[in-house]
Amino acid sequence: MAALTSIFLTGLLLALRVSGQAYDAIDREEDAFSYVQPLDTVILGQYGHSPAVLPSPNATGVGGWEAALVRAQAFVAQLTLEEKAYMVTGQPGPCVGNIIPIPRLNFSGLCLQDGPLAIRVADYASVFSAGVSAAATWDKAILYERGHAMGEEFRAKGAHIALAPVCGPLGRSAYSGRNWEGFAADPYLTGIAMERTIEGIQDAGVQATAKHYIGNEQETQRNPTYNPNGTLTDVIQEAISANIDDRTLHELYLWPFANAAHAKAASFMCAYQRLNGSYACENSKAQNGLLKEELGFQGYIMSDWGGTHSGVASIEGGLDMDMPGGIGTYGLFPQAGSFFGDNVTMAVQNGTVPESRLDDMITRIMTPYYWLGQDVNFPSVDPSTADLNTFSPRSTWLRNWTLTGESSRDVRDDHGELIRKHGSAGTVLLKNTNGALPLKKPRSIAVFGNDAGEDTQGFYNQANFEYGTLVSGGGSGTGRLTYLITPLQAINERAKQDNTLVQQWLNNTLIINSNIANLWIPQVPDVCLVFLKTWAEEAADRQHLSVDWNGNEVVETVARDCNNTIVITHSSGINTLPWADHPNVTAILAAHYPGEQSGYSLIDLLYGAVNPSGHLPYTIALNGTDYNAPPTTAVNTTGKDDWQSYFTEKLEIDYRYFDANNISVRYEFGYGLSYTTFEISNVQSTPLQTNITASPPSLPIEPGGNPALWAPIYNVSITLSNTGPYAGAAVPQLYLGFPSSTPSGTPPKQLRGFEKVYLERNETQTVTFELMRRDLSYWDVVSQEWVIPAGEFSMFVGMSSRDIRVTGRVTVV
Numbered sequence: 001m002a003a004l005t006s007i008f009l010t011g012l013l014l015a016l017r018v019s020g021q022a023y024d025a026i027d028r029e030e031d032a033f034s035y036v037q038p039l040d041t042v043i044l045g046q047y048g049h050s051p052a053v054l055p056s057p058n059a060t061g062v063g064g065w066e067a068a069l070v071r072a073q074a075f076v077a078q079l080t081l082e083e084k085a086y087m088v089t090g091q092p093g094p095c096v097g098n099i100i101p102i103p104r105l106n107f108s109g110l111c112l113q114d115g116p117l118a119i120r121v122a123d124y125a126s127v128f129s130a131g132v133s134a135a136a137t138w139d140k141a142i143l144y145e146r147g148h149a150m151g152e153e154f155r156a157k158g159a160h161i162a163l164a165p166v167c168g169p170l171g172r173s174a175y176s177g178r179n180w181e182g183f184a185a186d187p188y189l190t191g192i193a194m195e196r197t198i199e200g201i202q203d204a205g206v207q208a209t210a211k212h213y214i215g216n217e218q219e220t221q222r223n224p225t226y227n228p229n230g231t232l233t234d235v236i237q238e239a240i241s242a243n244i245d246d247r248t249l250h251e252l253y254l255w256p257f258a259n260a261a262h263a264k265a266a267s268f269m270c271a272y273q274r275l276n277g278s279y280a281c282e283n284s285k286a287q288n289g290l291l292k293e294e295l296g297f298q299g300y301i302m303s304d305w306g307g308t309h310s311g312v313a314s315i316e317g318g319l320d321m322d323m324p325g326g327i328g329t330y331g332l333f334p335q336a337g338s339f340f341g342d343n344v345t346m347a348v349q350n351g352t353v354p355e356s357r358l359d360d361m362i363t364r365i366m367t368p369y370y371w372l373g374q375d376v377n378f379p380s381v382d383p384s385t386a387d388l389n390t391f392s393p394r395s396t397w398l399r400n401w402t403l404t405g406e407s408s409r410d411v412r413d414d415h416g417e418l419i420r421k422h423g424s425a426g427t428v429l430l431k432n433t434n435g436a437l438p439l440k441k442p443r444s445i446a447v448f449g450n451d452a453g454e455d456t457q458g459f460y461n462q463a464n465f466e467y468g469t470l471v472s473g474g475g476s477g478t479g480r481l482t483y484l485i486t487p488l489q490a491i492n493e494r495a496k497q498d499n500t501l502v503q504q505w506l507n508n509t510l511i512i513n514s515n516i517a518n519l520w521i522p523q524v525p526d527v528c529l530v531f532l533k534t535w536a537e538e539a540a541d542r543q544h545l546s547v548d549w550n551g552n553e554v555v556e557t558v559a560r561d562c563n564n565t566i567v568i569t570h571s572s573g574i575n576t577l578p579w580a581d582h583p584n585v586t587a588i589l590a591a592h593y594p595g596e597q598s599g600y601s602l603i604d605l606l607y608g609a610v611n612p613s614g615h616l617p618y619t620i621a622l623n624g625t626d627y628n629a630p631p632t633t634a635v636n637t638t639g640k641d642d643w644q645s646y647f648t649e650k651l652e653i654d655y656r657y658f659d660a661n662n663i664s665v666r667y668e669f670g671y672g673l674s675y676t677t678f679e680i681s682n683v684q685s686t687p688l689q690t691n692i693t694a695s696p697p698s699l700p701i702e703p704g705g706n707p708a709l710w711a712p713i714y715n716v717s718i719t720l721s722n723t724g725p726y727a728g729a730a731v732p733q734l735y736l737g738f739p740s741s742t743p744s745g746t747p748p749k750q751l752r753g754f755e756k757v758y759l760e761r762n763e764t765q766t767v768t769f770e771l772m773r774r775d776l777s778y779w780d781v782v783s784q785e786w787v788i789p790a791g792e793f794s795m796f797v798g799m800s801s802r803d804i805r806v807t808g809r810v811t812v813v
């Protein structure tokens with residue numbers, strides 16, 4: 001029990017940690033946020049209400065899982081009630097989440113593993129680029145390829161279920177600590193990223209988990225505050241409630257989850273926090289109503305780790321699997337017991353929960369298992385996993401897990417080459433003046449900044465330590481590096497080829513306190529490369545939007561004496577860049593979190609082997625205070641339910657907000673430069689259906705919802721030409737302005753199409769954006785339908801959300 005208690009406490013600490021830790025970085029006045037939600041200024045009637053949607057619907061297997069569902073039902077029919085309780089309740093074991101084997105039925109259990117950029121609890125596995133990098137590629141092929149390669153590694157390590165990908169947070173707030181795990185601050189781009197990633201993972205034979213469902217837009221108070229002197233159910237204050245109106249929920253936060261359901265994601269993970277007053281994992285409107293009914297989801301909902309706050313209510317509310325669970329009094333949460341486990345058995349025996357509901361929970365869990373063929377020749381859990389698993393180490397196990405097969409399997413294959421490519425493709429060239437880039441065999445290079453060199457404190461869950469380059473953020477979404485190509489290493493290798501002189505200063509404090517001109521020999525370097533970093537992690541929101549470790553001062557110090565200063569950031573995403581217009585800062589690259597090949601990914605761009613083609617999946621404002629919708633970081637009162645976050649900005653997040661309010665920004669959503677130039681001309685639209693109706697025909701629900709919403713109804717095409725000196729890839733983007741008949745609050749422009757197109761010099765191609773019904777609709781709260789508004793849509797096609805090159809008009813209904 002002692003061991004169990006300590007493990008529990010570790011888990012609790014992880015779960016309860018909020019943003020109180022010390023940040024060593026400068027806390028710039030304009031970026032610091034402290035926001036007390038003014039309770040009395042919001043109209044409570046719009047929010048704080050989540051109607052009950054009961055009962056939880058049975059899965060039918062519709063949409064291609066019918067045969068697998070029959071097999072799942074046959075499996076369920078053989079289970080005892082006790083085994084049924086085990087099937088829906090996690091237990092300590094080798095993986096981050098475990099469903100125990102039932103040898104009698106040749107079922108070898110389920111292994112659930114983190115996370116969105118790597119199989120985290122593993123050795124000899126790859127660390128891929130983070131979600132923010134993947135989104136910045138705007139490349140549908142890379143999104144699939146990355147998902148597929150990750151899926152291969154999960155499978156080879158014996159993980160049935162990948163706890164990935166992430167679309168909650170979506171990026172409501174620039175400060176949210178986990179935005180980098182997800183994709184873009186835009187539902188359309190994120191939706192496509194979800195769909196492609198899920199297809200990639202599942203085509204590799206591994207179940208994907210769309211998380212965190214729904215409204216998980218901040219880390220602060222994502223879990224309740226418990227009385228430290230009381231029992232573990234003694235709540236002082238409940239978790240934050242994300243209060244979101246129906247239209248906003250559909251058009252922003254539910255949108256990418258609909259893509260996940262459409263892509264037949266095996267599972268969804270419900271979020272820690274509350275939604276409109278009730279915990280996400282027991283919210284029947286969200287789970288039964290929106291997900292299982294409206295979106296026709298056929299898989300299972302698992303809880304985030306420790307996110308289950310009730311037994312019967314959660315089961316009725318649609319939760320299908322409790323993680324990490326615990327059975328009886330021996331559970332991971334010994335003082336609290338588990339709301340599932342033996343309680344499920346009791347609830348069925350005393351007639352509170354119909355056994356058919358329990359059967360449906362297991363049917364939903366086993367259907368994707370059979371659909372993906374996981375019952376045949378699935379690799380065993382790599383025994384080394386158990387040694388690396390700090391969440392439920394061997395000492396906590398309640399049963400013998402027979403671990404077979406080779407230990408410490410190397411599952412990396414040739415994925416390093418892909419990661420190198422993905423890292424380059426997810427790097428955004430923000431500025432390039434005076435022909436600074438690409439480099440042409442410079443005579444001398446000076447390297448500055450603590451983000452350039454070797455990591456000094458280990459290769460796992462790096463934390464915000466001072467010395468070493470960043471390739472990932474922290475928490476359950478991190479990865480365990482097996483090697484790391486640092487920028488400095490890659491630059492040195494390349495410099496040797498070119499006989500370039502390289503000098504380096506990695507100590508930011510020293511740089512800031514130096515007269516830079518006295519440091520280098522013998523004269524001003526041809527190029528000064530400044531490496532900056534920004535840390536973000538699970539369980540904490542960001543304190544500011546600046547780069548860390550006095551990075552702004554490092555740039556200013558170097559640029560004072562070096563007229564060719566090129567800045568590279570490794571960052572979770574949004575950074576204010578106050579020095580961006582400095583005339584001596586000739587180029588800026590936002591390299592995000594690129595994964596293990598970081599240095600090679602970068603020099604491919606610096607030296608022009610790869611032409612930059614990344615575009616921002618968020619907006620960089622002029623000032624940190626320009627962003628709206630900050631996290632709620634404090635409440636003024638001590639009431640149990642007082643942590644509330646009202647999403648009163650509604651549809652106006654990121655570029656939708658800046659556009660609607662005519663706010664100038666530094667680099668807008670969708671922005672990204674190339675070494676070549678592109679031209680767009682000739683926008684045309686063609687209906688693909690005749691007699692398009694405003695409301696969708698009422699068709700039987702399939703995964704993703706009414707299939708009519710997914711039917712292409714319009715094509716928009718443009719002519720795209722490479723008019724510059726290099727071959728390269730462009731990302732033409734289609735934004736729609738909705739007709740004036742659309743209800744008020746509709747953003748001026750919304751992304752509804754993009755393609756990544758590679759063009760040789762002088763090459764011209766026709767690019768087509770296919771619009772489906774959902775793309776041309778708004779969510780009508782009265783009819784509870786997606787409706788195409790009457791009147792003229794504006795079509796804006798350009799190279800970013802503000803660099804619009806051609807416009808057109810089209811009337812659809």
Ligand SMILES: *[C@@H]1O[C@H](CO)[C@@H](O)[C@H](O)[C@H]1NC(C)=O
Nearest residue numbers: 029030578622623624625626
């Ligand atoms: C950012 O905005 C704040 C508040 O409006 C202002 O005090 C500050 O000077 C601004 N900073 C910059 C760099 O413009």
Ligand SMILES: *[C@@H]1O[C@H](CO)[C@@H](O)[C@H](O)[C@H]1NC(C)=O
Nearest residue numbers: 054055056057058356357360
């Ligand atoms: C689910 O299916 C079972 C068995 O057919 C049935 O008894 C139960 O009523 C169904 N539940 C719902 C919510 O339709």
Ligand SMILES: *[C@@H]1O[C@H](CO)[C@@H](O)[C@H](O)[C@H]1NC(C)=O
Nearest residue numbers: 225226227228229230235236
């Ligand atoms: C917990 O106990 C400590 C020590 O008695 C006390 O200082 C603290 O106020 C208690 N906390 C709560 C929330 O009751």
Ligand SMILES: *[C@@H]1O[C@H](CO)[C@@H](O)[C@H](O)[C@H]1NC(C)=O
Nearest residue numbers: 328329336337338339342343
């Ligand atoms: C059942 O759930 C309750 C909380 O509702 C918990 O206190 C109890 O320990 C659980 N029982 C078991 C056997 O896990």
Ligand SMILES: *[C@@H]1O[C@H](CO)[C@@H](O)[C@H](O)[C@H]1NC(C)=O
Nearest residue numbers: 311312343344346347350352
């Ligand atoms: C049935 O069991 C469940 C789980 O232990 C419990 O929550 C519920 O109160 C019980 N209901 C009755 C009527 O005994």
Ligand SMILES: *[C@@H]1O[C@H](CO)[C@@H](O)[C@H](O)[C@H]1NC(C)=O
Nearest residue numbers: 396397398399400401402403
């Ligand atoms: C696990 O297996 C070992 C060796 O077979 C045995 O000695 C031990 O009792 C088993 N433990 C449990 C909890 O079943």
Ligand SMILES: *[C@@H]1O[C@H](CO)[C@@H](O)[C@H](O)[C@H]1NC(C)=O
Nearest residue numbers: 467506507508509510511513
């Ligand atoms: C970095 O430079 C500062 C200022 O010169 C110095 O105090 C500090 O010890 C240096 N850090 C390391 C790790 O050398």
Ligand SMILES: *[C@@H]1O[C@H](CO)[C@@H](O)[C@H](O)[C@H]1NC(C)=O
Nearest residue numbers: 524559560561562563583584
């Ligand atoms: C730019 O760098 C040059 C040295 O090359 C320096 O003389 C000049 O003052 C710098 N410009 C600014 C604005 O700092």
Ligand SMILES: *[C@@H]1O[C@H](CO)[C@@H](O)[C@H](O)[C@H]1NC(C)=O
Nearest residue numbers: 433434436524562563564586
């Ligand atoms: C930097 O200054 C040097 C002279 O000191 C000049 O030759 C060079 O062209 C300048 N470079 C840029 C990028 O302005």
Ligand SMILES: *[C@@H]1O[C@H](CO)[C@@H](O)[C@H](O)[C@H]1NC(C)=O
Nearest residue numbers: 036037038039040635636637
């Ligand atoms: C916090 O509470 C105090 C005392 O009731 C009140 O004066 C103040 O306006 C409150 N602040 C906010 C932001 O609600």
Ligand SMILES: *[C@@H]1O[C@H](CO)[C@@H](O)[C@H](O)[C@H]1NC(C)=O
Nearest residue numbers: 687688689690691692693813
């Ligand atoms: C389209 O609508 C018109 C007028 O209502 C009707 O005459 C025509 O047959 C319809 N065409 C199709 C393909 O349904």
Ligand SMILES: *[C@@H]1O[C@H](CO)[C@@H](O)[C@H](O)[C@H]1NC(C)=O
Nearest residue numbers: 722723724725760761762763
């Ligand atoms: C591109 O077109 C220009 C102008 O027609 C021509 O001079 C140039 O040779 C062409 N370049 C390539 C690579 O075809």
